[in-house]
Every structure is written in C-alpha cells, then in structure tokens.
Amino acid sequence: MHNPMILRLEHGADLTDTDRTKLAELSASWHSAEAKIDLIREYEEPEHVRIVLEGFACRYKILANGRRSIVAFLVPGDFCDLHVPILGEMDHSIGTITSCKVVEISHPAINDVTERFPRIARALWWSSLVDEGTLRAWLATMGQLPADKQMAHLFCELHLRLKVVGYVSGTTFPMPMSQEDLADALGISTVHANRVLQQLREDGLVVLRGKMLTIPDPERLTEFAEFHPNYLHLNRKSKLGRAMPEEPVT
Amino acid sequence: MHNPMILRLEHGADLTDTDRTKLAELSASWHSAEAKIDLIREYEEPEHVRIVLEGFACRYKILANGRRSIVAFLVPGDFCDLHVPILGEMDHSIGTITSCKVVEISHPAINDVTERFPRIARALWWSSLVDEGTLRAWLATMGQLPADKQMAHLFCELHLRLKVVGYVSGTTFPMPMSQEDLADALGISTVHANRVLQQLREDGLVVLRGKMLTIPDPERLTEFAEFHPNYLHLNRKSKLGRAMPEEPVT
DNA sequence: CGTTTGATTGACACGAGTCAACACCAGTGG
DNA sequence: CCACTGGTGTTGACTCGTGTCAATCAAACG
Numbered sequence: 001m002h003n004p005m006i007l008r009l010e011h012g013a014d015l016t017d018t019d020r021t022k023l024a025e026l027s028a029s030w031h032s033a034e035a036k037i038d039l040i041r042e043y044e045e046p047e048h049v050r051i052v053l054e055g056f057a058c059r060y061k062i063l064a065n066g067r068r069s070i071v072a073f074l075v076p077g078d079f080c081d082l083h084v085p086i087l088g089e090m091d092h093s094i095g096t097i098t099s100c101k102v103v104e105i106s107h108p109a110i111n112d113v114t115e116r117f118p119r120i121a122r123a124l125w126w127s128s129l130v131d132e133g134t135l136r137a138w139l140a141t142m143g144q145l146p147a148d149k150q151m152a153h154l155f156c157e158l159h160l161r162l163k164v165v166g167y168v169s170g171t172t173f174p175m176p177m178s179q180e181d182l183a184d185a186l187g188i189s190t191v192h193a194n195r196v197l198q199q200l201r202e203d204g205l206v207v208l209r210g211k212m213l214t215i216p217d218p219e220r221l222t223e224f225a226e227f228h229p230n231y232l233h234l235n236r237k238s239k240l241g242r243a244m245p246e247e248p249v250t
Numbered sequence: 251m252h253n254p255m256i257l258r259l260e261h262g263a264d265l266t267d268t269d270r271t272k273l274a275e276l277s278a279s280w281h282s283a284e285a286k287i288d289l290i291r292e293y294e295e296p297e298h299v300r301i302v303l304e305g306f307a308c309r310y311k312i313l314a315n316g317r318r319s320i321v322a323f324l325v326p327g328d329f330c331d332l333h334v335p336i337l338g339e340m341d342h343s344i345g346t347i348t349s350c351k352v353v354e355i356s357h358p359a360i361n362d363v364t365e366r367f368p369r370i371a372r373a374l375w376w377s378s379l380v381d382e383g384t385l386r387a388w389l390a391t392m393g394q395l396p397a398d399k400q401m402a403h404l405f406c407e408l409h410l411r412l413k414v415v416g417y418v419s420g421t422t423f424p425m426p427m428s429q430e431d432l433a434d435a436l437g438i439s440t441v442h443a444n445r446v447l448q449q450l451r452e453d454g455l456v457v458l459r460g461k462m463l464t465i466p467d468p469e470r471l472t473e474f475a476e477f478h479p480n481y482l483h484l485n486r487k488s489k490l491g492r493a494m495p496e497e498p499v500t
Numbered sequence: 501c502g503t504t505t506g507a508t509t510g511a512c513a514c515g516a517g518t519c520a521a522c523a524c525c526a527g528t529g530g
Numbered sequence: 531c532c533a534c535t536g537g538t539g540t541t542g543a544c545t546c547g548t549g550t551c552a553a554t555c556a557a558a559c560g
Contacts, residue, residue, distance in 0.1 A: 012336075042480075043480070059386070061386065061387075061390045063390060063391075063394050063395070063476055064476035065394070065395075065476070067394045069389065069390035069393045069394045071386045071389045071390055072386075083379040083382065083383075086262075086372065086375050086376050086379055087376065087379050087380075087383070087483050088483070088485075089480065089483070089485070091383045091386065091387070091480050091481040091483070092383075092386055122336065125336050126336050126337065128378070128379070128382070129333040129336055129337050129378070130337075131382065132333065132378070132381065132382045132385065133333075133337070133341045133342075135382065135385035135386060135389060136309070136311065136321045136322075136341065136342055136385060137311075137341070138389055139319065139321045139385060139388055139389050139392065140311045140313060140319035140321055141313075142389065142392060142393060142437065143319045143392060143434075143436070143437025144313050144315070144317045144319050144437060145313070145315075146515075146516095147515080147516075178537090178538065178539090179538075179539065180537095180538080180539095184393075186393070187392065187393025187394060188516070188517085189516070189517050189518075190538090190539090191516085191517075191518080191519095191540085191541090192515085192516055192517070194539065194540060194541090195516095195540090195541090197539095198540085226313055226314035226315070230292075230293070230339065230341050231341040231342075233337050233338070233339070233341070235338075235339070396547075397547080397548080428505090428506065428507090429506070429507065429508095430506075438548070438549085439548070439549050439550075440506090440507090441508085441509090441548085441549075441550080441551095442547085442548055442549070444506095444507065444508060444509090445508090445509090445548095447507095448508085501559105501560100502559105502560100503558100503559080503560085504557100504558080504559075504560100505556100505557085505558075505559095506555100506556080506557080506558090507554100507555075507556070507557090508553100508554075508555070508556090509552100509553085509554075509555090510551105510552090510553090510554105511550105511551090511552095512549105512550085512551090513548100513549080513550075513551100514547105514548085514549075514550095515546105515547090515548080515549085516545100516546090516547080516548095517544105517545080517546075517547085518543100518544085518545075518546095519542105519543090519544085519545100520541100520542090520543095521540100521541085521542090522539105522540080522541080522542105523538100523539080523540070523541095524537100524538080524539075524540090525536105525537090525538080525539090526535100526536095526537090526538105527534100527535085527536090527537105528533105528534080528535075528536100529532105529533095529534085529535100530531100530532095530533085530534095
C-alpha cells in the first residue's frame with residue numbers, strides 16, 4: 001500500500017482492510033496543482049476537504065506588514081482543511097511549494113465516512129490533534145531556541161513525518177523548500193536562513209544536494225535540535241527505528 | 251446562565267436547552283486547585299477531561315535548556331485536554347496561574363455525551379479547532395511581529411475571549427499573568443517583557459492596575475497589534491460589539 | 501517585620517534584520 | 531547557440547531589537 005494518507009492514518013487508529021479500501025477509494029481520483037499556487041485562501045469557505053497525495057505545500061498567513069508566516073508544512077498524506085466543515089471560514093491560506101497531486105472530498109462524503117467507519121473517524125480526529133501538537137512544538141521551539149536549532153528541529157520533524165509515508169531512503173529525503181520558505185517558517189530573514197543553513201552544513205549536521213537532504217548522524221541532529229518526537233504521537237506503531245520499510249519514492 | 255463553558259460553546263453550535271442542561275450537569279461538581287501548580291504533566295495519560303470553570307491556567311512545555319514556553323492561556327470555560335482520549339499521552343503540561351475551579355469528566359462520560367448530544371459533540375470539535383487556530387495565530391505573530399505588537403495582540407485576544415465568558419466590564423478585564431508568564435508566552439526575556447509593557451502603558455494603549463487590565467481605545471490597540479479575530483471563529487453569534495451582557499465577575 | 505516573589509532599571513553583548521551587491525543556475529526567446 | 535531573464539542562493543557591512551547579568555525596589559506574605 002503506497003497511499004501516503006493511509007500509511008499515515010495507520011498511526012492514528014487500528015484500521016481494518018475495509019477501512020483501507022474505503023480510504024483508497026476516496027483518494028482514487030486526484031488532480032494536479034502547480035507549484036507555488038494557492039489551493040485555498042484565508043476567508044474562503046471551501047466546499048470540500050483536500051488531501052495532498054504527492055508533493056509539498058504549506059499553511060501560511062499574510063500579516064498586515066505584508067510578511068508571510070508559514071505555520072505548517074504539508075507533506076504527502078496530509079489533510080488541508082479537515083476543520084472547515086465545522087469552522088466554516090479559513091483562518092489561513094494553503095499554498096503549494098512543489099507541484100502536487102491533490103484529492104478533493106466533499107463534506108457529505110466525509111460525514112458519510114466518519115459515520116460509517118468509526119476507525120477512520122478516529123484516525124481523522126487523531127490527525128487533527130497531531131497537527132495541533134505540531135503547532136505547539138513549533139511555537140515552543142520558535143519562541144525559545146536559536147535559529148540554528150529551530151532549523152535542525154524542523155529537519156528532524158520532516159525526517160520522521162516523511163519516513164512514515166515512505167519518502168525516506170536511508171536518512172535522505174526530499175526537502176524542496178526554498179530558503180525563503182524556511183525563513184518564513186522559522187520567522188527569520190532569508191539572509192539569516194542562508195547563514196544558519198550553511199552553519200549546519202559546515203558542522204556536518206546535514207547534507208543538502210539538489211533538493212534532497214541527508215542527515216549523516218540522526219542522533220546528533222536530534223540532540224542538537226532538542227527534538228522529542230512525542231508530539232507527533234506515532235507510538236501506536238513500533239518504534240519506527242527501522243521498523244518502517246525503506247521504500248524510496250520518486 | 252453564568253457557566254463560562256456553556257457561554258463559550260454557544261459559539262460552536264446551536265445548543266438547545268437540553269444541551270445546556272446536560273453541560274451544566276456535567277460541570278456541577280468541581281474542585282479547587284491552587285495557584286501555580288500543575289494540573290497535568292507532559293507524558294502523563296490523564297483519566298479524565300478537565301475544564302477550567304474559574305481562574306487562569308496555561309499550557310506549557312519545558313525545553314531541554316530548562317526554559318518554559320507557554321503555548322496557550324486557559325481562561326474560564328476552556329478545556330484542558332479534550333485530545334487525550336485519542337492521543338493518550340500529553341505532549342505538554344498544564345499549570346495554573348491563579349487558583350482555579352476545575353471540573354473533571356471521565357472519558358466514558360465524554361463519550362456518552364458526544365454520542366447522545368450531537369450538538370455538544372460539534373461544539374467540542376469546534377472548541378478544539380479554535381484552539382488550533384489560536385496556535386496558528388500565535389505562531390504567526392510570534393514569528394513576524396516585534397515584541398510590543400505581540401503583547402498587544404495577546405491583550406486583544408484575551409479581551410475578546412474573556413468577553414465571551416462574561417469577564418469583561420467596559421474594556422476592563424482580569425489579567426493575572428505575571429510578567430514572567432507573559433515573557434514565556436511571547437518568547438522574550440522577563441526584562442524585555444517589562445520594558446515592552448511599560449511602553450504600551452506610556453503610549454496609553456493599555457492601563458494595568460492591580461491585576462486588572464483596561465484598554466482605553468480598543469480600536470487603536472487592535473490596529474496597533476494587527477489583530478484579526480477571525481481565528482477565534484466567534485462569528486456564529488452577533489458581532490459581540492455590545493451583544494454580550496456585561497456582567498463583571500469577581 | 502524579615503522573607504520572598506515580582507517589577508524595574510542600567511550597562512553591555514550578541515543574535516538577527518536590513519540593505520545592497522553579486523553569483524548561479526534554469527528557462528526563454530531571438 | 532547564446533544573450534537575456536527571473537528566481538534562488540551567497541556575501542559583506544552596518545544597525546537594531548533582545549538577551550544577559552546584576553542590582554535595586556516594591557509589594558505580598560507568613
């Protein structure tokens with residue numbers, strides 16, 4: 001099963017084959033989105049829930065001074081707007097970073113699924129709560145850690161999240177964010193993002209070639225970043241150490 | 251109806267009298283908690299869901315360097331750990347700021363209510379999603395705004411949230427956080443928090459006497475802070491302008 | 501009343517922002 | 531095929547917001 005959404009949701013509930021089949025069915029028809037476009041904008045009230053099946057995107061807000069603040073990265077398998085059926089209006093925008101494959105599911109379809117498939121409902125609930133935990137972790141690191149550790153923390157998180165959906169081979173994974181994206185996510189200037197990234201490379205903590213990032217010594221990076229993955233709540237499955245099949249994905 | 255939880259949840263769903271009665275029943279038996287103690291600690295798996303009926307508390311994380319990061323303030327009517335039934339382990343701690351009245355509801359009781367009272371279920375879902383929106387707003391302001399605007403933004407938010415639960419009279423409301431609390435929430439040093447707060451007072455943006463904060467000119471403060479309350483998703487009810495009864499609470 | 505916690509102040513250091521230039525592609529079009 | 535372009539990454543010089551350390555003051559408290 002290569003569907004990243006399903007791979008991820010497995011961590012949120014004990015899915016059955018029936019559940020998986022239903023999820024696969026839901027994500028069968030996707031459409032493409034270009035890189036660097038908005039999928040949804042703040043104040044809109046989207047008609048459906050979207051899932052990123054392939055590619056990278058981000059949640060962001062534009063502040064009054066014109067600056068962009070990225071408040072989350074979306075990787076394959078992530079939901080864009082599970083909250084919309086309840087909240088109505090978007091309180092942030094979602095934009096693609098790379099080109100993406102996106103699934104759209106109507107609200108009625110979501111309601112139907114959550115009513116008929118309680119384990120899926122639980123997994124969606126879990127997914128939303130993990131997003132919340134991730135926000136808390138970002139807030140804590142952004143508030144208290146210097147920029148180099150923040151960036152290292154982000155890389156640790158991406159490493160783990162991408163491993164879950166099978167995008168990591170060895171300790172190498174795609175990291176298509178530009179330095180501006182990183183800067184907007186960490187709340188620093190692009191110039192500073194550049195310097196911090198250089199420092200991490202000089203120190204041998206990360207290797208960045210093309211858009212692929214390699215972590216030569218994950219333990220060292222984890223310690224440096226003060227990264228504690230508990231907020232991702234992946235413990236339902238075995239430790240992830242090498243428990244996940246390492247299937248490189250194009 | 252003076253129950254702050256109910257006042258708040260009214261914004262998340264169209265509650266009926268039956269719903270309100272049930273909610274009142276759930277929060278009938280509370281217990282007191284002292285100021286400056288932990289209600290729940292990270293890594294624990296609490297047995298029940300807690301609600302702050304009276305008093306102020308905060309969610310926080312302690313980082314490896316020993317610093318405390320406050321990632322949310324809890325005001326009367328807020329839930330402590332709605333997510334625990336799904337996530338299991340806490341990924342942060344909750345500590346009181348003032349003494350509090352706290353309600354504890356067992357997981358089975360919560361499950362029972364959400365199954366039998368769909369509007370309440372929807373309101374709880376809403377509550378959790380608003381928490382998430384608030385985290386996004388904090389992350390954006392913390393990342394991009396200077397400390398003085400951050401603090402002003404926090405005051406605007408507290409003003410509105412407390413107005414919903416009837417804790418605002420005129421434009422004055424309780425603000426019992428110490429400067430250290432504010433500093434830990436904004437990710438700045440206590441010294442800087444002190445100076446920023448002084449500046450806001452000098453500029454006449456806020457008046458702080460005792461533990462009561464007054465906003466002489468809400469519009470001016472809102473503009474200064476670049477505060478957009480859309481992330482609190484209170485629009486279900488009328489504008490809140492003076493729609494809320496102004497009932498000062500001790 | 502001493503003791504303690506929280507608020508305030510000053511001097512100094514440093515992380516990070518800003519501005520501005522320049523280098524390095526990849527894509528485009530003549 | 532090669533200039534031109536725009537996006538991205540890189541670098542240096544200077545400024546400024548904030549942190550740190552340390553001392554003092556004020557108010558709350560047992």
